[in-house]
Amino acid sequence: MTDTTLKNPPDDTTMQSAADLAQSAIASVKAKPTPRPFVQQYDECEAHGQYPLNMQDERGGERWYPGGCPVCRNQANAAKLLAASNIPKRFVDCDFSNYVATTEDQQRVLRRCEAYASDFAKYRDSGACLLLCGRPGTGKNHLATAISRHLLDRNARQTLPFRAGKDSADAAGVHCDG
Numbered sequence: 001m002t003d004t005t006l007k008n009p010p011d012d013t014t015m016q017s018a019a020d021l022a023q024s025a026i027a028s029v030k031a032k033p034t035p036r037p038f039v040q041q042y043d044e045c046e047a048h049g050q051y052p053l054n055m056q057d058e059r060g061g062e063r064w065y066p067g068g069c070p071v072c073r074n075q076a077n078a079a080k081l082l083a084a085s086n087i088p089k090r091f092v093d094c095d096f097s098n099y100v101a102t103t104e105d106q107q108r109v110l111r112r113c114e115a116y117a118s119d120f121a122k123y124r125d126s127g128a129c130l131l132l133c134g135r136p137g138t139g140k141n142h143l144a145t146a147i148s149r150h151l152l153d154r155n156a157r158q159t160l161p162f163r164a165g166k167d168s169a170d171a172a173g174v175h176c177d178g
């Protein structure tokens with residue numbers, strides 16, 4: 001539009017071309033930019049090797065992962081959660097792999113605890129808990145710690161009360177009677 005057209009009353013032609021201009025301006029704003037081809041990028045962790053920096057979502061958009069090696073990040077998170085847990089220091093190294101199940105009963109209990117840890121989300125949602133009862137020295141604390149660590153290693157964010165003593169089972173969690 002020139003100064004002349006601004007000073008004169010708009011005729012139909014001017015109105016039409018202004019409408020066309022507006023239309024094409026709106027269309028150009030609405031038009032999607034030509035998508036860049038997705039290029040997968042990687043970085044390298046000295047301990048865990050190559051890991052992806054970005055991914056393509058279901059709409060074809062590019063997403064960037066949070067910084068750093070995902071395995072290192074996971075380990076750091078798990079260590080933070082472990083430090084914040086109530087697991088006594090002498091038990092922190094206990095896991096399923098170093099639980100010695102010599103009797104048939106111990107093997108059965110081990111399998112039960114492993115299943116509880118694997119399906120923890122299901123038990124948590126239903127509010128169920130696992131109560132370990134038995135004589136002193138049978139490995140209750142070991143197994144309770146193993147369950148807790150299994151979940152912590154997977155960065156479980158849910159409340160996981162670790163209780164030694166005769167507490168009532170009031171939430172999904174691991175309770176020992178001694």
Ligand SMILES: [Zn+2]
Pocket residue numbers: 045046047048049069070071072073
């Ligand atoms: Zn790493």
